[in-house]
Amino acid sequence: MTTLDTSSTGPRPGRLTAHDARQRLEHARSSRLAQLRALGETGQSSPDPLMSAQAEAIGRVLKEIDEAFGRIDDGSYGDCLGCVKPVPAERLEILPYTRYCVTCQRRAAV
Numbered sequence: 557m558t559t560l561d562t563s564s565t566g567p568r569p570g571r572l573t574a575h576d577a578r579q580r581l582e583h584a585r586s587s588r589l590a591q592l593r594a595l596g597e598t599g600q601s602s603p604d605p606l607m608s609a610q611a612e613a614i615g616r617v618l619k620e621i622d623e624a625f626g627r628i629d630d631g632s633y634g635d636c637l638g639c640v641k642p643v644p645a646e647r648l649e650i651l652p653y654t655r656y657c658v659t660c661q662r663r664a665a666v
């Protein structure tokens with residue numbers, strides 16, 4: 557039996573839909589790629605250590621964004637790796653690729 561109940565696929569409160577998450581990740585990725593391009597276009601003759609550190613940090617975020625896409629596919633996106641509770645939607649709106657809620661992130665950073 558196949559029922560296509562569209563009302564049950566609407567946005568759930570406190571949780572990003574896969575569609576929303578993908579859009580936010582796409583946006584985060586394109587803005588990081590633009591930052592990388594801008595870093596490469598400064599035309600400096602000598603490598604700036606601050607700039608290469610920045611490029612490295614952006615590269616790390618891009619990797620996390622890719623992993624977040626994978627988590628949307630396997631259904632684990634939005635769950636905190638630390639406490640297995642859903643990461644609040646307002647945090648995912650700011651950091652769509654995060655794997656931790658604020659509490660666990662703070663704990664992991666120590």
Ligand SMILES: [Zn+2]
Nearest residue numbers: 636639657660
């Ligand atoms: Zn947590």
